[in-house]
Amino acid sequence: MKVHVDMEVCAGFGVCLGLCPEVFELHDDGYAIVLVGEVPPELEETVRKAVSQCPSTAISLSDDSR
Ligand code: SF4
Numbered sequence: 001m002k003v004h005v006d007m008e009v010c011a012g013f014g015v016c017l018g019l020c021p022e023v024f025e026l027h028d029d030g031y032a033i034v035l036v037g038e039v040p041p042e043l044e045e046t047v048r049k050a051v052s053q054c055p056s057t058a059i060s061l062s063d064d065s066r
Helices: 015-019 041-053
Strands: 002-005 024-026 032-034 059-062
Touching: 002 032, 015 024, 015 041, 041 059
Parallel strands: none
Antiparallel strands: 002 059, 024 032
16 A cells, blocks of 8 residues: 655644654655555554544555555
8 A cells, every 4th residue: 555645735733644654754844744654453443543533634555455
């Protein structure tokens, strides 16, 4: 599973970083960036939670495991 943050939409609330600092980091310019190419399986559930709790719905997932 891959995760993507739309930096045009992200408002830097930091919810995702609080939930999953292993995957998300706040860029100096005030939006979140993704630190990993592939989300480790043990973090997938946490990342899904971040997707659903992001106030800007800036986070999207893609599943390329097919
Ligand atoms: S929770 Fe959403 S708006 Fe907040 S920093 Fe993360 S991606 Fe950006």
